[in-house]
Amino acid sequence: MQFGKGCHLHLIDGSAFIFRAYHALPPLTRKSDGLPIGAVSGFCNMLYKYVEANTGPDAPTHVAVIFDKGSHTFRNDLYDLYKANREAMPEDLRPQIPLTREATIAFNIACKELAGYEADDIIATLSVQARDAGGRVTIISSDKDLMQLVGDGVEMLDAMKNKRIDRDGVIEKFGVGPERVVDVQALAGDSVDNVPGAPGIGIKTAALLINEYGSLEELLDRAGEIKQPKRRQTLIEKRDQIELSKKLVQLDCNTPLDFTLDDLEVRDPDPETLLEFLSGMEFRTLTKRISDQLGVDAPAIKDTDPRGAEPEAADAPADLPFAPETYACIRDAQALEPWIARARERGYVAVDTETTGLDEMRVDLVGISLCIDSGKACYIPLGHKDGSDDLFGSDNLAEGQMPLEQALDMLRPLLADPSVMKIGQNMKYDAKIFARYGVTVTPYDDTMLMSYAMNAGLHGHGMDALAERYLSHAPIPIKSLLGSGKSAITFDRVPIDDAVKYAAEDADITLRLWELFKPQLHQTRVTTVYETLERPLSPVLARMEMHGIKVDRDTLSRMSNAFAQKMAGYESELFELAGHEFNVQSPAQVGAILFEEMGLDGGKKTKTGQWSTPADVLEDLATEHDFAARVLDYRQLQKLKSTYTDALQDHINPDTGRVHTSYVQTGANTGRLASTDPNLQNIPVRSEEGRRIREAFVAEEGKVLLSLDYSQIELRILAEMADIPALKQAFKDGLDIHAMTASEMFDVPLDQMTPDIRRRAKAINFGVIYGISGFGLARNLRIPRAEAQGFIDRYFERFPGIRSYMDATTQFAKDHGYVQTMFGRKIHTPEINAKGPGAGFAKRAAINAPIQGTAADVIRRAMIRMEDAIAGLPAKMLLQVHDELLFEVDADRADDVIARARDVMETAAAPALHLSVPLTVDAGQGQNWAEAH
DNA sequence: TGATTCACG
DNA sequence: GACGTACGTGAATCAG
Structure with missing residues (x-):
């Protein structure tokens, strides 16, 4: 059939299939000779699935799988660093590459490649040819570099997500239509392909500029008009680099092909050829499946059926x-x-x-x-x-x-x-x-x-x-x-x-x-993590959840009524101050009153264009304006009432009279737990009024609640991981760590320490754990940013090991794509090499994750051992709140339980780790959680 | 449903 | 001198 109107061409990005297959499957080997075949297996399954899924009325008339050939292309002649940062192909994948060509041919699908060009260029050329001939094209790939081809009957299909990408999809991704995608890419660059682009400009900014100026050329010609000085300078100085980038991302629609569209017509596979190939690879399941389907006998495969508890490895489950x-x-x-x-x-x-x-x-x-x-x-x-x-x-x-x-x-x-x-x-x-x-x-x-x-x-x-x-x-x-x-x-x-x-x-x-x-x-290499930190914890959590904690409905109910009354008073006061009624719970309406009707300064709008009125903004206004102060009062009570005193009552199980939370073991990437339905890890404690809610969490008659919590566990772990002698010694000596930090930083002897200086040091200590920034510390301490930055500089001067730890951690994340806790837990950081503001987030998260995660691992180990340690005592572990464990125990045995639980918690890192910093645990007991804490 | 706000470690 | 930032969560509420 001559390719033309009514024809539908499918172009499959072969390399994408290979890499996906390789990474999705374990490294399988052929049983008879050990040849690595995991990627080939996955590749064949994907081709099979593709063929199965494309037999209906919308089936393609023409199809080809397009591969890259060699690593040197015309783009390397333009720019020798193009794709230079790519890691070498894994050793066990290399021999599989030619086999994927053979597989494609065995399926009787056209298999095309061209020296000096990337697969993307061939796809571009064929797309244009097919479109010009009046046909439709579907590109089966999710590669954003191909998005420039979309439009006029050309679509992409992300086979993974089964999602079609049309013109709108491209606009969603790039902020511009397909015809301007290369302009945006030229500006934004691409760290994966090592396309330089314009430094400091990401996709967002690029799209903004292109939309404003219409095209890259226009933008570069009129770069002098740009207001932002840095951006203007970049566009002028880096013009050559940007123009080069455009050449790199622009696909070649005129590659010299030695075949035509007509050669790509869909053909049925030859059963013998296909089955010969599949059985030669020893893909038993797929061979059987296809031979059954075609009603022919498959060539025999040597049978080595393994028995035992281990699953069969050679048959990829996807088969x-x-x-x-x-x-x-x-x-x-x-x-x-x-x-x-x-x-x-x-x-x-x-x-x-x-x-x-x-x-x-x-x-x-x-x-x-x-x-x-x-x-x-x-x-x-x-x-x-x-x-x-x-x-x-x-x-x-x-x-x-x-x-x-x-x-x-x-x-x-x-x-x-x-x-x-x-x-x-x-x-x-x-x-x-x-x-x-x-x-x-x-x-x-x-x-x-x-x-x-x-x-x-x-x-x-x-x-x-x-x-x-x-x-x-x-x-x-x-x-x-x-x-x-x-x-x-x-x-x-x-x-x-x-x-x-x-x-x-x-x-x-x-x-x-x-x-x-x-x-x-x-x-x-996470078997140990799974076997020692994940699998054994699950049944422990199940038992804690089933046990639940007693919550006194009457206490909550009384509080609810009291809150409701107070809120009604605040509300009428607010209506009076505003001069009219409004919804106090609507930040937009509160903002409008403050920043429009009252004409106050300092208001900011959110990205949705609404007024933003977070607590810290209102706090700044509250000293001068009763309205802001009253909104804060109202909000606090509203929060306590709706989330706690009201909602908690609904969670009291009618059969047990207790509240049973659910822990999500996989809820936090760092290894922490999350608590839901209800969340019992965020019961108020910081404000006096909120803390009283804990009075509703009570022990049964004759029992008491015990609370044991790690003291400063994250700072201790930081001292250990970053190996800071001064901090480690301070913990060994049982010193007040914030006071000691303050003394070091500000040269104030410990006996002359003031609460304010200590407060600042404490904020810095916490900031360090979170991946400190001048901006963040300034906001937290409400001091000028320069002053905050001065503190940080001073801190790093006194504790240079902290900075090295941070640098080493971010570098590790960049090199490996993950960071690790001291117990080997991996936390992946896929955004770490991203450009733009996301990079800052990812960096701080990467710094925090090993610290938070190691602390999470420690308490997990304690919990796993706890049941045995308190076995025989009339005690149950009820709740975990990140660094705290809550128990319920017969009143007369409370001290015994404290002694044993404390020992388990303080020694939880051993024997896997021998920390040089001691872990210490504070304990309290009482009739309710407020007293115990 | 997403954004905003706020409770905890 | 542009931008936007503390890390990790869950829940209630508004607004579209």
């Missing part, structure tokens, strides 16, 4: 497509029996539960899914309703379900069997559900925690995100079953047939992720 219609529905004991037997035989089983909601302490179990061999999963419906009401208005159970107790009795021994590994995604949730039904789940692996140990900072760790990223599969959205908004139903109302597909798929996905992650833990 197998998801087939929801094949999942089994288990309706009786006879059907369940073989699954339990198979789990015992294998030594592992993926488990997932379905429930009527998200509050593990209240919801009902609706069903259980299992998966032992990827692709084969089952769902056991147990609590589905048939939709018909009985006399009491509650539904009857649907037909065809096992009695709940029978299923649990059968599963109970398996789930508690120490020789069978249970595998879950966020298994803490499922374990808590099971626990309420008298079923213990142990031991268990958790794919969410595995992902967190390997990839904190890179992406989220929810099932949907992991499935899409690592299995290239978008799970059935729960919304498609439950609906959303107020018409949403609970899972027990979902028809069993639909539930099977959704629920079993979750177990299938979980098992596949586990098979993928298990070997990766070793390769990424």
Whole structure:
């Protein structure tokens, strides 16, 4: 067929496929000879998926996979540093490159490359040719360098996210249309490709300039008109560099190709050729899949079926497509029996539960899914309703379900069997559900925690995100079953047939992720982190959450009423001051009154154009203006009432009379926990009025609450990590660290220390932990920025090791893309090499992460050991608040618990680490949290 | 839904 | 002399 109108050309960015396949999969090797084939395997799966997905009415008529050839292109002749900062290709990837060409040919897809040109140039040339011939083009790539080609029938498709990028998508990314993308790129440069651009100008600023001047040439010609001096100077002085950058990013639409569009016509693969290649690579699953599909016999592959607890490594989990219609529905004991037997035989089983909601302490179990061999999963419906009401208005159970107790009795021994590994995604949730039904789940692996140990900072760790990223599969959205908004139903109302597909798929996905992650833990050297800091903590948290803490409803209720009364008084006072009624809770309206009606200075607008009225601004105004002071008073009470005294009451569990928070183990990238529903890690303490809310957190009759918290743990860790002798000695001597810092910095003897000087030093100490800046310290201390900068300079002069630590940490982050805690936890810093304001954020985060993260690791270790340490004592660990642990204990044994808990906490770093700085723990006890703290 | 504000370490 | 900044969280509320 001659390429022309009605034709549709697909251009696949082959290099992108290869690199994605390489990084998404563990380094698999061919069993027979050890040849690395992970990337080839992934590549073939992606091609297969691509072919499968493109058979419909919108199928392409022409297709080609385009590769780069060699590393030297005409761009290197223009600029010898082009792509010079690229890391060398990994050793185990190099031999796989030619195999990806062979794979493409085996699939009978045109495979094109051209010496001296990048794949992008070929794609550009073909796109233009196809467009000129009147056809459509889809470029399968997410490379932003290709966005300049979009428009007039040319689209991009991000196969990863299954997202089409059209003209609007380009504008979203670059702030300009495709025809101006190169102008923006020329200015912004590209650190990945080492395109210099204009220093100090990023995409945002570039788009602004191009939109204002219309084009790069116009901008450069009229650069003298620019107001900002630095920017003006850059554009004038760096003109050559910017023009060079444009040449580097501009794709060549006239590459000399030795083929035509007509040569790219879609062809069916030759079964023999394709299967020969796949079986030669020893891709068993994919070979079988395709041979079944084509109805031909595949060449035999040497069988070396491995047994044991380790998952099969050679079959990439992505090999197998998801087939929801094949999942089994288990309706009786006879059907369940073989699954339990198979789990015992294998030594592992993926488990997932379905429930009527998200509050593990209240919801009902609706069903259980299992998966032992990827692709084969089952769902056991147990609590589905048939939709018909009985006399009491509650539904009857649907037909065809096992009695709940029978299923649990059968599963109970398996789930508690120490020789069978249970595998879950966020298994803490499922374990808590099971626990309420008298079923213990142990031991268990958790794919969410595995992902967190390997990839904190890179992406989220929810099932949907992991499935899409690592299995290239978008799970059935729960919304498609439950609906959303107020018409949403609970899972027990979902028809069993639909539930099977959704629920079993979750177990299938979980098992596949586990098979993928298990070997990766070793390769990424985080096995110890996972095994000592993540996996053992999960059941500890589950028990703390289930235990909960008693909260006195009457205390909260009384406070609520008192707050409401006071707020009403403030409100009428505010209306009086303003001369009219308004919504005190609206920052926009408060701002309008202050900065427009009252005409005060100092108002700033947010990026949405609204007046901004944060507390520090109002505080500055409050000394002069009652209105600002009253708004602050009102806001404080509003916060206390809505978030604490009111909302907390709703969280008191009617069965236990206690509040059960949920800790999110993967919530903070640094290794800290997050607490939700409710958040018990931000109960007020700093203000006197707020602190009284802690009086509502009480011990049971005859018991007391204990609070043990690490003293200055982050500063101690900083002293240790940065190795600052003066700080370390001060901690060893038990000195007041802020006073000592102040003394060093300001040359004031300790016995002449004033509270104000100490306060400043304290602010600096904290600032250091956060990646200090003159601006931040100035704002915190409310002093001029120059003065703040002076303090910082002085601090670094006295403690030069701190600066070296900061420099070394940021450099490490730049080199490796992550930073580490002292216990080996990795926190990825993908933004560290970004340009623009993001760079500052990333740098400070990189400085803070090892410190905050090491402290988080220490208390995790303490928590993991704590249960054994206080076993036998009438005590329970209830809450963790970053550096504090809260216990409930029989009053007469409080001192024993304090002694043991303190010892565990103070020695938590050992034996993995021998800190030269002591960790010390302060303890308190009382009838309520306010007294204990 | 995103922005704003504010509670904690 | 331009810009925009303390690090890490979760929840309530407004506004579109």
